[in-house]
Amino acid sequence: MEVLVIASETKLTGRVIFRGEPGYEEARLNWNPYTNTYPLVIVFAQEHDDVVHAIKWARENNVPLRARGGRHALERSMSVVKDGIVIDVSEMTRVRLNSKKEIALIETGIDVGPLVSSLAARGFMSPFGDSPTVGIAGLTLGGGIGPLQRTIGLASDNLIGVKMVDAEGRTIIADENNNSDLLWASRGGGGGNFGIATEYKFKVHRAPESATVFDINWPWGQFEDVVKAWQRWSPSVDYRLGTSLEVYTRTNGLLQATGLFLGPKEELTDLLEPLLTTGTPTEVNIQTLPWPAVVENRLQPDQIPTDAANKFSSSYGFQPFPDEAIKAMRYFLENATGTDSNFFFLNWGGAVSSVPPEATAFFWRDPAFYFEWSATWKKSSDAQRNIAVVERTRQMLAPFSKGSYVNVPDFNISNFGSAYYGANFDRLRQVKTKYDPNNVFNYPQSIPPLNGRSGFRLF
DSSP states (O other), rough: OOOOOOOOOOOOSSSEEEETSHHHHHHHHOTTTTTTOOOOOEEEEEESSHHHHHHHHHHHHHHEEEEESSSOSTTTTSSSOOOOOOEETTOOOOOOOOOOOOOEETTTTEEEEHHHHHHTTTTTEEEOSSSSTHHHHHHHTTOOTTTTHHHHOGGGGEEEEEEOTTSOOEEEESHHHSSSSHHHHHTSSSSSSSSSEEEEEEEEOOSSSSEEEEEEEOOOOGGGHHHHHHHHGGGGTTTEEEEEEEEETTTOOOOOOOOEEOOOOHHHHTTHHHHHHOOOOOOEEEEEEEEHHHHEEESSOOOOOOEEEEEEEEEESSSOHHHHHHHHHHHHHHHHTTOOOOEEEEEEETHHHHOOOOTSSSSSSOOSEEEEEEEEEEGGGGGHHHHHHHHHHHHHHHGGGBOOOOOOOOOOOOHHHHHGGGGGGHHHHHHHOOOOOOOOOOTTTTOTTTTOOOOOOOO
16 A cells, blocks of 8 residues: 655655665565565665654654664564655664773664674674674664673673654653663663664773684484583583574584683683583584684674575573473474574573663573574465464473563564563653653554553554
8 A cells, every 4th residue: 555645844864765766675675584564665864864854754744664773673564664664774884982981882773793893803892692784773772692791791781872863853862861761771672662773872892812712513313412401501601601502403403502702712621511521512613713703703694685584482591491391392393394493592691690680671680591493484385384383382481481582572472561571661661651652663562651552553
């Protein structure tokens, strides 16, 4: 359906692409083809004021809007909207580093890979996940987990200031002294709920000259023993070690633990002894690298968009999986159709767990580990089956886990407020009511204001 655009006092600025114009197909695509939606217009902001104009234009024309950065939103209608305006900040990528104060001013369009690589070249580090093409905007607002979280905290823990455009097109600065409630909410409260951020002020950290990375592979048939051993070992291992474990389908065959240690190879080798003596590893690779090479090693290139659609879900574990939970893993790995379907685990503890749950909007500080699972498919006829397998697995694992990660959203979670935000959800609704009382920034599973207003549209 075409949207009737009325005469507007405000003109769209930046790189503007309407439906039907050259470049529209590329502009509308997300990393996950599952999020297949046709907006009316996409605005690639070049400057802060382009975001101001886009929000005002949307309000004047009664057009729904969405914020977009790295295009990695994993569910439908979160960073794109049918017949609406997508306000994309991905061409705002400037970074200003103050080495003396160890602070960086970062435009929110930059992706994680270019950001951490540029900081590494200047002797600094900041949190990152497992993909270089994830945008820093959404990563940070949802928490920002990754291998450095046990040493320097989540991405959101390092956020000390936000420049944002609100629903009226006004510029808001949020820091410890101004609009501190909005800063609190921006540190884990999810992207696109309160306004559109255009610049972050980050605490950055001096990088070590070198660090040590590892990869250990096992035969797929040993995944039960490896999962149990990793879950017993990883939450209490040296806080300088961030480690993940991935288990793919039997067809794929990959069973791999990886990690990043802010220390020497000799120490890491000793720390890895419980893993190295589990099963029969087929490959062990431990290497110390200069910090810029560590970043390059851990952030391997990924394509955008990919030709395989994905359905994700996630949760947090507090105890090692009992046999019933392992059975749920096996059910998923044997019934998801795509060879790239997998389970992913990341250890908790250290700095990420030293922050009280109420100190920032990111609530889940106490787990032993985080985990997610994703099904992939290329044929549209396989979508329904895989989505059902992901949901059935979530139900099977519910007795053995709590909560869910807002940056890995799942529309099948009905009580999403407590799942994503725990006891912080009510306070987030208060902040929402203060800064966006008319619910202009709404999408499926967005934070609702206390007055219950639905905004322009929910879908």
